Amino acid sequence: MKKSKLSLLLVLSLVLSMFLAACSGGDKNQGTDTSKNEGKDKPVTEESKLADKQELNVFESAEIPTMDSVLGTDVMSFTTLNAVNEGMYRLDQDQKVVPAGAEAMPEYNADKTELTVKLRKDAKWANGDPVTAHDYVYAWQRAINPETKSEYGPYFMGGKVKNADAIAEGKAKVEDLGIKAEDDYTLKITLERAIPYIESFITFQLFYPQNQKFVEAQGADYAKDAEHLLSNGPFKMTKWQGPTATEWVLEKNDTYHGAKDVTLTKININVSKDPQASANAFNAGEVDITPKLAQAAIIQQFEGSKDLIRYQEPSLFWIKMNEKNKALKNINIRKAIALSIDKKALVDDVLANGSIAADFLVPKEFAFLDGKDFREGTKPYLEMNKEEAKKLWEKGLSELGVKELALNYVGGDTETSKVSDSFIKNQLETNLPGLKLTIQPVPFKIRIDREQKMDYDLLFTGWGPDYADPMTFMDLMLTGGDHNKMDYSSAEYDKLVKAAQTDLAAKDQERWKALQDAEKILIEDDAAIVPVYQRSVNLLINQKVQGFAHHAFGPDYSYQWIKILK
Template identity: 45%
Template sequence: MKLKWSLLLALGLLLSVFLVACSGDDGDSAEGTGSDDKKEEEPAKEEENVEQVLNFINGDTIPSMDPSMATDEYGFQFLGATMEGLYRLDENAEPVEGIATEHKVSEDGLTWTFTLREDAVWSNGDPVTAHDFVYAWQRAVDPDTGSEYGPYMMGGVIKNATAVNTGDAPVEDLGVKADGDYTLVVELENPVPYFESLTTFGTFLPLNQKFVEEQGDKFATSTDTLLSNGPYKLTDWESTSSSWNLEKNADYWDAETVKLEKMTYEVVKDPQTGVDLYESGTVDRAGLSSDLVDQYSTHEDYVVTPETSVFYLKMNQTRNEALANTNVRAAISRAFDKQALVDQILNNGSLVANGLIPANFTPMPGGGEDFREVSGDLVTYDVEKAKEYWEKGLEELGTDSVELEFLAGDSETAKTMNEYLANQLETNLPGLKVTLKQVPFEQRLDLDTNMDYDIQFSGWGPDYLDPYTFLNLWLTDGGNNKMGYSNPDYDALLEKTTTELAQDNEARYQTFLEAEKMLFEDAAIAPVYQSAMAQLVSPKVKGVYVNPFGPTYEYKWASVGAEE
């Protein structure tokens, strides 16, 4: 997801992503987007009679609460708290009962039949039915909706999704049907090994058709134009709000499990401000920038957690002639010291990224080695090689200088990183001038969508547990490509993993290895780091689970315990 476009992203230390689910952009977060320490996951003792309220900070406003339109970490985080799809991820990132209680899969892997519970209702009292899923999924791929994630998540997965989105088939042809009110039948284009986990993602949430159509353009723009069917309700919120609340949804089918009565949120972009609020007891969690890590690393509430989000430089091959040159891109991808960046600027446990698929994300089939270890380092910091590629690129362009605009986030920590990267590039690539364009998260999403940038600091948090969630970002004309990269051979490799190799996982993973190598032979992107998160977390925060994809935090089982 955009970071956490997938993001997402949002960064563990308040850097710009995401985009989250979260789809190839980046976000700022004073709170972070990674996991909390295991001490958060201990259930509160039932006999503890404490107020079930937690107070958090968020790195920016919520761009959208419309499941069809959300693309970023913030949107998917609050959709995940207020809504529920067929399944929900538990503490082990395994799908557990949501609106669906069970499902059956046909022998050829193409037809999934879900049995829905009959006691789930919307917050206006309407029952949640199979028709709500049919409407929501059709809406997500309907070209009139203008969804980015609908065609991205469903194309090539749900039967006829691409044909519907391109206008070649009516929405009624989408492979999702209601067999009565409480049976949902889904037809796939090809067998999809990760489909069950995919149904937990925000784009696949149901929608109450009557309510959505009554609200019209106002749908999902404020508390009054939202419906919930999940553990919490969003209150005191409008699309421009800098503060809002999550309150327990008494109408949720499993409300008895939900212990928290309320969570408050305040937008805070400056990490020092966040820490000050934590120290005063105003908030219960705060992200740390590198200078604050040095100050608080011995604090008893200090927590560092690895994440599966990867950050990189996107290089737009359509807007600037220089970036259409492979040698120029290869030079840029080798011209900045990543180790110094993670050690000195991030200083939070983040890892250097020399590929796209993150470390400790997915093993090779059969419980083999980690994918990242097998694939190895595909592009590393190397000033001499960077200069060689640079000179070749300039010669091919017939120039001795290049000017590039660098699009990135506007938080204080993000600015430090942006300036470092720009300085490294200008220092190590003679004749390069970099102009920084640092803007708020939502504006970056718009600029990315319109491909109105040269270089962009961006990131991706996985949407499901499979390498395809990263590698399909760069398919020709893909919804998250947004940088003009195109290689028919790369496209063909990825297509094989979803068609002829769909039920042969060993062959799929070997093809993924080949595709990742090809991506960096083309110097499509410049990997920077795999994120980790440094935070201060109150000991009273219990039962907050951290997802490896989708919403960063799962609050269904959260509670407030007595401080230790």
């Protein structure tokens, strides 16, 4: 899913002054380095009793673009939806797919193209209505209906759920979609073909149910603010004034079937786009969980503290190059840009937070086959080479018949985004003579809109996986795809990715090789995007907060297991 850009760097002048301090400050891994979910194994004993007030204060770095589960495309929306709603399945604290709104894991037919899901009968909406199979059918049909204009509906279901493509193209009725209510609590899901990752796939927020009566009663106001939302999850949203709101409140949902296991009564969330202000608020006891911290100077303040939680996540950040721009249609210009950024120096010497330079699209330590990482057997693509970059740049300019080039670069509006974009601007303008880069910092929601409208030359973006398979990254760049949005097209890339989706779906090794070959075409042969880094997360979490869970794909976090200790 689209990731809010949480930055890379400090302004170059600031970086140089802070670098020596960071290097002399001891082991970078002194902070709590965890691949598990913080605090889940701590029992609440007589010595560590619950606090009287079970209220959590959280800072986030961006607003919520939407709370309509069929329209969401970003991590902020999905993390919040994960708190206030629930689908058939969810990720538990150990990243395992477990039943949520369902009674058990799916039952399959012989070729695994049909799933039968039995729903629990005690699940309710916050208004008291039962959550039924019809709510899932309605939501899925609404997501694929062309009139809804859902970006993720066709992207997620196309080629997977039976008849999804035909419906999205207006060639079939929404009622033909491969999801049926056999009765009030039994769903039959029919796939176009067996999908190896189907169970993690259907945990995703797009597949949550929606209460048809409620949605249709709200009309155009549905999900525009807290008043026009209906929850079936651990919490309900009691305050949110829409996509521009910088604060919102979640409260325990007493109608939730697992309410007895939810200890928190209230979560207060505020947007803070200044990392130092977030750190100061944490030190002052005003916030329990900060946004992800990316600036080395701020992280350095907390090295060695048990409040600092660090883990590697499978989120990739890259620069998109819009080939509708004649200059960026030129392969030599694109390769020159790709070869001009010293990513390793950037993450090691500037970011200094555990993030790693990325010369790839599918993250490290994310996808495995027979115990082997997807990255094994591949090489880095288009590593920095200033001399080669300059040669290709000059060749590209000659082919275009120009000596200079002016490009706009759409970045984020947070303080850390602004300084990271300044660093990248400095790198590109220094290494590519004649380039003038104009940075355009915009809020996350506007950046998404600019991307969708292809209103940019260069755009910094990121993606976090939606399910546990390389395909969650690889199908983004298919010709004409909803997430391509840069006019990139490669028949060979399309052929390999589509083969991995279809003919090779049950041939694990061949499928893996096809995706690896496609990745090489995308990044090295065509230089369609410029991968920049794979993020390491650094959070400040109050030690009294127990049961915080972070996830490898889908929503960033789950709050439902959190307890506040005295």
